[in-house]
Amino acid sequence: MFGGMPRGTDEVSEPMYYVLTALLDGPLHGHAIMKVVGELSGGRVKPSVGTLYGILERLGDRGLITVDREETVNGRVRRYFRVLESGRTVLEAEARRMQQAASLVINRTSYA
């Protein structure tokens, strides 16, 4: 699933894209991110917990997200993640790239 994981702060995979998108409306904890990613992708992208936290660590390493705060629920610490400005920039650039790519097909179809 993540065999083509891109590298660097200016690259983003599909699950990363959805995770960053999920965080646009405000800080979320791991379980909430999983639910929002599932909803946004229509159930198509469903990372396992291990995969999700791997993505969160890598996004943190690249300076795209950060831990906003920690809360303790039922004796377990929960981290809330927040998207940083650099994360928004990367996400918007990826969205523009996909929009341009999609328009190549959609514009052609509309003439047919």
Add this chain to the structure above:
Amino acid sequence: MTPLERRYRWLLFAYPPGYRAAHGQELLGVLLDCAAPGRTTPEVREAVGLVTGGLRERVRQAARGDAWRDGLHLGVTVVMTAQLAVLLPYAGSIPGWVALSALALLAVLRGRVRLALPLVSLTGAKAMAVATAWQPVDVTLLPVYPGFLTAEPLFAASAPVTVALGYGFVCCGLLALAAGSGPPRTRSWRWAAAVPFAAWTGPGWMPEGTPLPLSLSRTVLELAVLCLAVWAARTARDLRWALAAVVYLLAVSVQLGEHLAELTRQHLAYWGLLVFLTALTALVPYGHRRRVPD
């Protein structure tokens, strides 16, 4: 504790201890929140995700710091593991020297390269004394016969120059590491567990009388470790594993090169596989990349 929680706790052992201590409870909470009511066994998808996630986290943590220095340290560690494996079957005849070699490996595993340097030099000097049969001090009855794991006398298939080059490589590597700033990282004790597998020359699979018979257990171990190195290099997109693989390949190539005229097809296939996997560790960090336009 429910059976499901207990099983998830076991799977979390795939993560490094530090990460598990810091975030294990958090992951466990999410895993249990996501589980269907009444479920007692982890979903296959979650189990695979935890194991691969844990291994990836180990690689992510291993890829920190100076890649060249760390790669050199890893390469020296692997060569020293192989050198201890060469001596181990002779522990009954030369126990002190085998212990010294083990101490040297222990020192390198703990990042104590300045302590390891004299230990390796002494072990190397003794190895040279046995290989050349010139023993001005500490005379050992030659040839040195093994007690277990192999049938050949010590250095029966190695010229003195090959032995000298092997220990020389390690000493140069340790000198380079000692000259740098700060000690290298500590490494896993699991490297010591590899020694018996590398020392065992069985199971026999090459015709009797073949010069430099290849150990099947050691070959399988080498290929497995190199495959892991390729995966780690791909995951972290880092060259430290390539550098370590090159250091080890050089040490093995010196041994094979000594018997160049006598090598069989199996030897060449083995050598080729080592070269191929080493090259992969250097190439995979530069694999597919997709850039997002500005």
